[in-house]
Amino acid sequence: MKTVGQIADLSGLGQVADLSYYIYFQREHYLMKIGIMCHASFGGSARVATELANTLAHYGHQIHLFSRSAPFDTWDQADGIIPHYIVPQRENSLHPAALHTAWTAGETQALLDQILNVIETDGLDILHFHYADPFALVAAALKQRLGAAMPKLVGTLHGTDVVIQGRDPHKGPQLASALRKADALTTVSINLAGLATYIFDLPALPRVIPNFVDLSRFCGPSLHQDENNVKNGHCRKPRIVHISNFRPVKNPQRMAHIFMAVREQIDAELWLIGDGQEMAQVQAIFQQNDLEQHVRYCGLQPNVGPLLRQADLLLMTSQYESFCLAALEAMACGIPVLATHVGGLPEVVRHEETGYLFPIDDHAAAVAWAVQILSNRAQYEVIRQNAITHAQRFGEDHIVPMYESLYRRLLAERSPIVAHELSIAAYPTATVMV
Secondary structure: OHHHHHHHHHOOOOHHHHHHOOOOOOOOOOEEEEEEEEEOOOOOHHHHHHHHHHHHHHHEEEEEEEEEEOOOOOOOOOOOEEEEEEOOOHOOOOOOOOOOOOOHHHHHHHHHHHHHHHHHHHHHHOOEEEEOHHHHHHHHHHHHHHHHOOEEEEEOOOOHHHHHHHHHOOOHHHHHHHOOOOEEEOOOOOOHHHHHHHHHOOOOOOOOOOOOOOOOOOOOOHHHHHHHEEEEEOOOOEEEEEOOOOHHHHHHHHHHHHHHHHHOOOOEEEEEEEEEOOHHHHHHHHHHHHHHHEEEEEEEOHHHHHHHHOEEEEEEEOOOOOOHHHHHHHHHHOOOEEOOOOOOOOOOEOOOOOOEOOOOOOHHHHHHHHHHHHHHHHHHHHHHHHHHHHHHHEHHHHHHHHHHHHHHHHHHHHHHHHHHHHHHHHHHHHHHHO
């Protein structure tokens, strides 16, 4: 065991980067200035970005959050978060479920100017964009302009920015070129990492850092909530819940037809949380089949946890999911998941342990599993407990430090000598194993 000062006298510069990583860039010793770019709409990429901003701010880092308008979410804008919005909320005419990627030249320039101003006046160690379009393009323009003065650039790919925008013959090549300028790329699942590498022809696989869940907000039902699920001494009817932005990729019409088939066998009800492009078609299906009285429309909810805890099964019928944050949050609340076997969902939901995954066009299998799990209380309780246990692995205090570690490694690579000298000056008596 030797002190940092002793190591400094003996070590060569080849060891400096590792030393600075383990000491200077530890969270308790070095608080970073981090810029985060994200969309404002009701969706996974914005949820992850704002939750990451909150958690990093609670850890003590200073966060600059850049978005077109205020993100739709329950987040407390913790001390240490400085928001930068292009469009005031009162002037924002976009539906909160709409993913707006067709930014005008003026909006893109306004975002670029905001980030430049922060870099010049306050400084940033890290600039981290969530979702490639348009943020990778903005970041690439910044890097070209700033050169060596550019903060370390991190990009996180979330799903449709790869499988939809990435395949666009015009936008795809632009995004691919911009993404290669990042110092580090991450994705939320192994599946998406492979797709991104193939579609964008990346030189290396992005690092996988999965989505995470706030276990203080998403947790199993309390005794009081369990009591509310019983009416007049009898259990209420089974309750299926679907959460999405009702975009075509979520295929909510398939969800409606599966629910109708489930109702032919058990007296279940459906709660719909969210809104979006295909909600009208879903409503029409239920109206035409006289099922409106069995469906509750909850609308867009900034905090879905309390509603999830009152459900029995999450039903997701997506054409593609890079991860499916709704599935993770449901499991954390003790709600089994029934979902399509697509994309990164098998990395989140363990088939027959925390829920069931069915082939994308096999409605009969989905109905059979829904009826089975909602009819067998003993089996349901086993899967419920498995889901809660499995979700603990994705708690924010397990996952967010992965981002911190990535940031610190990038900063140590940029200026190892400065980091080394500062660490010795600040912590001359620290000890490390050698």
